[in-house]
Amino acid sequence: MWPDSTLVLSDQQKRLFEKLSLYCDKYAEQIPVTFVLGFYVTLVVNRWWNQFLNLPWPDRLMFHISSCVQGKDEYGRLLRRTLVRYVNLTSLLIFRSVSTAVCKRFPTMDHVVEAGFMTPEERKVFNDIRSPHLKYWIPMVWFANLASKARQEGRIQDSIDLQNILNEMNRFRTWCATLFGYDWVGIPLVYTQVVTLAVYTFFCACLISRQFLDPAQCYPGHDLDFYVPVFTLLQFFFYSGWLKVAEQLINPFGEDDDDFEANWIIDRNLQVSSRGLGHERRTQH
Known part of the structure; x- marks a missing residue:
């Protein structure tokens, strides 16, 4: 995304985008995604397992x-x-x-x-x-x-x-x-909404903050330019998959296959x- 934008942006616009990327990178990590999502998934899985243990036989x-x-x-x-x-x-x-x-x-x-x-x-x-x-x-x-x-x-x-x-x-x-x-x-609906909002907000911020900036500007951590953000993609797969697991298990008596x-x-x-x-x-x- 960033290499393509360099073809249409002026130098001033490039510097402005780089500042925005650095700003998002600084504050995106302050979103406690791991804590909020991990606690939520633990709560959902415990409820799911306890309901299985209490099936009437x-x-x-x-x-x-x-x-x-x-x-x-x-x-x-x-x-x-x-x-x-x-x-x-x-x-x-x-x-x-x-x-x-x-x-x-x-x-x-x-x-x-x-x-x-x-x-x-x-x-x-x-x-x-x-x-x-x-x-x-x-x-x-x-x-x-x-x-x-x-x-x-x-x-x-x-x-x-x-x-x-x-x-x-x-x-x-x-x-x-x-x-x-x-x-x-x-589980309170607002809790599910908070977790979902935290995950998607985090990755919206990552969409900007994880751009590889111009190495010539010597920004810390941006001295190499990769075409594929491997670890960002892995992080997205893990967090979004974690959230989908919770969404699947939150109602074990529905009509889904699982x-x-x-x-x-x-x-x-x-x-x-x-x-x-x-x-x-x-x-x-």
Whole structure:
């Protein structure tokens, strides 16, 4: 850029541009790009990883239900399937809240009923409960009441088994609540704007300050003239790539290729829990 401009600028204009370049070079380094961008990416990656660690998996709870809820008859099998269904329903309600892909797949509670996660009677009870907040906790209440009823009926033979089931249920509920909390309290938009502005402002300043000036003027650090600013390009690739990583990970429940496959998790949890109980039935015969 600078060698081309020497053909059209007068000597006075050249000296003025060189002063502007030196000025930008002096103050561009005062923008704390590394600190601001590094702290921002660390925050985004930590949130992304914590959300992955808190994805609700029903496996442990299904194992407890399969081993602790007794009964080879139809009622016993229905009891176990209903408990597991409440668990999967809870995770589905959370995913409908945090994932756009799941919300498109289950836009209304009618779709939830059609998919078999909820009965029409349960939907009526669910809709009759008036609350301004997300009602993902209602299936957990049904789960706890049904498990307590199973203990009273002798389907759960020991109170310790009931306690273990409820403890696992609370652990599962904590995972769901954590995902809801991350979706509810996001990274402040102004922070993202500040980081983006800092990165692009820095490189706009570098576009002028990193020009190779006339070596005859003996400016410090400008005694050599390179056609390709290699290290400036590397710096641009690293910083802009760093920023793009944060933009990609800031919403892990979106519809991008690298986001969490919430629909796959729902299908996987449903298949694992149902097949686990199905295997338990075959081993009893």
